[in-house]
Amino acid sequence: MLKTTVVCFLASYCCAFACELIQLKWRRALGRILALVFGAAGLVAQTFYLLQRSSVAQLPPLLSSDHDWLLVLAWVAVLVYLFVSLTDGESGIGLLMWPVILVLVISAQFVTSSTRLELDYHRRWGILHASMLVLGTAGVLLGFVLSLLYLWQHRRLKRRETLSGPLKLPNLELTERLNRWAILTAVPLLTFGVASGFGLSIFAKNGEVPAIWTDPVVIGSGITWLLMGGLFVWLLTQKRSPGRQVALLTAWSCGFLLVMLVGLQVLTSAIGIRHGTPASVPLEKRGQS
Amino acid sequence: MNLLVLYCTHQTTPLAIRERLAFASPEQLTAAYSKLNERFPDTELVVLSTCNRVELYVARPTDADPLTPPLLAQFLSEFHGVPLDEFVGELRAATGAEAVRHLYEVISSLDSMVLGEPQIVNQVREAYRVAEKHGGCGPIIHTLFQGAIRTSSRVRTETRLAEGKVSIASVAVGDFAKSIFDHFADKVVLVIGAGEMAEETLRYLKDEGVRDIVVVNRSLDRAQRIATEWGGRAVPWSQLNDCLGAADVIVSTTGADKPIVDAGLFKRVRAADSRRTTFILDLGAPRDFASDVGKLDNVFLYDIDCLKKTCEENRKARVGEIDRARQIVDEETARFVSEFYRRASGDVVSRLMQDWHGVSKDELDRLFHKLPHLDEKDREQIERTVERIVNKLLHPPLEALKDEAREGTPHGLINALKRLFGLQD
The missing domain is CATH 3.30.460.30 (Glutamyl-tRNA reductase, N-terminal domain)
Structure with missing residues (x-):
């Protein structure tokens, strides 16, 4: 299999972001194509990287480590970016999506890359738990980007400004609708992810899997999940939701959730608190065994 | 030509x-x-x-x-x-x-x-x-x-x-209304007054799929005329406040000498549905909506001055592109002219090539008849060589003809070629 490193796709993503930035001033078809090509090339490289690590760990990428989990999240975000850019090349989503993707990829370098052996024993539940969480978080991430796009467009319209250069932003009505759907989809997924996580922790009490109740990442995620749940209920109970208020709430809560997830993982790794279990082993060693 | x-x-x-x-x-x-x-x-x-x-x-x-x-x-x-x-x-x-x-x-x-x-x-x-x-x-x-x-x-x-759009109505609809709403088929458009610019705006809104048009005017007859023309309904002036409360898009162009709607009134009439997003296009001069209406949540108010500014910026940006556009026009004109004259001399070219290749083919047949021991491969080599010689000999006169055709039909050269190579009309 092709040997790739994080630098390969990180460089591609940086180039794609640069192309998006350049298009702010000089919007040409070539710039758009280059952004897509760099994005797609990075995605391919990242796919190889994740598969490579997965084959060494003998676990799906979602389960192998926090490092891989963040990279899977970034991978989903790139996929969403490519889809949106191919369907609407002038949406301006790349300008907000790439910084988030880059932060995820860079953060992945600072979190543990040790595998979680314990999940090997409950592989199906583990995959379900991690997939729900990653998809839910991707929805949150999308909601975050959409709400920023909404606020950007709202500010422009209130100030009666024309967009500098040929960049176009999606209209408020569409952004609001997509944002609403992103949250309404993400929260149930996150809920399922959190619930399955609790299920796994109950096994821990039986002595099969170590407990996660004291894990700061889990506690932080739980708090933000409650926040998102509140937003979800509020959205469902509104007859006509005021767009700017929804966008502001979404931007804050989603931003908080992302910062919490990524920040806590980086922090716990930095100060040596293992998010996971003592049974975790570095991937390199696992590969040798 | x-x-x-x-x-x-x-x-x-x-x-x-x-x-x-x-x-x-x-x-x-x-x-x-x-x-x-x-x-x-x-x-x-x-x-x-x-x-x-x-x-x-x-x-x-x-x-x-x-x-x-x-x-x-x-x-x-x-x-x-x-x-x-x-x-x-x-x-x-x-x-x-x-x-x-x-x-x-x-x-x-x-x-x-x-x-x-x-x-x-x-x-x-x-x-x-x-x-x-x-x-x-x-x-x-x-x-x-x-x-x-x-x-x-x-x-x-x-x-x-x-x-970039350069007319006030097109900027209002294309740059602003379309940045607020995704579709217009389910939107209620309220037209206050019966100005020419309101009608122009209606044309753009109709193109976007607007169906529900309400026209309010002090003269109900004029309102009815516009409503009939644009497939809407006319409403008496006394019902203006009700209409303000139900509209998604408001185009106002009355001849009033002071604003007819301020933030207080607008808030009151929309109390039942204050979260409705509204796009207001105030084409009146003096303005029909007080500027504080634009500060309300979910209300986007545009007057003629801010739209004019956008039109002017777009116009300037377009003027900057004239030279490049003229360059393309020059290139395409030259391309047409060259193509035209090339076609005019094309007949002579094809006849000349036909004649020369005909002569070479006859001579080769005669040669192969005299040299029957030549195999297929040798014949092919000889044929190719002769063809190359003919093409090389024809190249200079044909290039000269092509060069001349860039300036106009090369009548002199065509006649000369016809006489030199015995090409019949």
Whole structure:
């Protein structure tokens, strides 16, 4: 299999972001194509990287480590970016999506890359738990980007400004609708992810899997999940939701959730608190065994 | 090149004359083509008649007598029943490459009242289609108009001449209303007053799919007239507040001397549905909506001044693209002219090549007959060598012909080649 490193796709993503930035001033078809090509090339490289690590760990990428989990999240975000850019090349989503993707990829370098052996024993539940969480978080991430796009467009319209250069932003009505759907989809997924996580922790009490109740990442995620749940209920109970208020709430809560997830993982790794279990082993060693 | 265009446009001729020379209806155009075909047989012709221009393009084979501007002016005078001396001084004419350049500039909207406006492309296409329907098109007109369509497409994709809207109504709808709403079919549009600009805005909104139009005016009759014209309903002035509360898009153009709606009133009338997003286009001067209405949540208020500013910025951006657009027009004109003359000399080229290759083939047959021991491979080698020799010998005269054709039909060189190589007519 092709040997790739994080630098390969990180460089591609940086180039794609640069192309998006350049298009702010000089919007040409070539710039758009280059952004897509760099994005797609990075995605391919990242796919190889994740598969490579997965084959060494003998676990799906979602389960192998926090490092891989963040990279899977970034991978989903790139996929969403490519889809949106191919369907609407002038949406301006790349300008907000790439910084988030880059932060995820860079953060992945600072979190543990040790595998979680314990999940090997409950592989199906583990995959379900991690997939729900990653998809839910991707929805949150999308909601975050959409709400920023909404606020950007709202500010422009209130100030009666024309967009500098040929960049176009999606209209408020569409952004609001997509944002609403992103949250309404993400929260149930996150809920399922959190619930399955609790299920796994109950096994821990039986002595099969170590407990996660004291894990700061889990506690932080739980708090933000409650926040998102509140937003979800509020959205469902509104007859006509005021767009700017929804966008502001979404931007804050989603931003908080992302910062919490990524920040806590980086922090716990930095100060040596293992998010996971003592049974975790570095991937390199696992590969040798 | 036997090509002529006779025209009068908004830049050269007052509207009072243009409208008398216009071919306003399809029936009039049909009659015009019929008379033109009758009067000028064996002539390719296209009539382009819009509110800003009347143009006649005529083309004939190179060896035919050229048509002159007075002949076409006489036709216009007789067809429309307008005395020649009333408009002849307003007409302009261009021939050959200049006529080509004129058409390419027209279709690229470089000659339009609003630089970069898109309607002219369809108008030229339609004129070409109608001409074809009436048998007005031949090889020259086909090449000319297909080149024109290509030129306009290049100008629109390779420059930013058509980017950004330049009329107040189009900026209001295209740049702002469409940035707020995704679709308009389910939106309620309220028109307050009955100004011309409101109607223009309605046209753009209709294009976006607006169905529910409510017109409120102090004169119910005028409201009814506009409502009927645009498929809406007229409502008495006394119900204005109810309508304000239910509208998604408000276009206001009353002649009031002070604002008719302030933030307090607007909040009250929308109390039942304060979260409704509303786009207000205030085209009144003085303004119909107090500026504090725009500070309310979910209300986007635009007045004429802020829209004018956007129009002006877009106009300036377009002007900056004129040079690049003219460069494309020049390239395409040169391409047409070169292609035209190349075709004119193409006949001589093909006959010359045919003759020389014919001679070489006869000689080779004779040689192979004398040398029967040659196998297939040897024959093939000899044939290829002779073919290369012929091509190399023909190359200099053909290149010279091609060079000359860039400037015009190379009659002298063509005659010389015909005499030197014994090419029969």
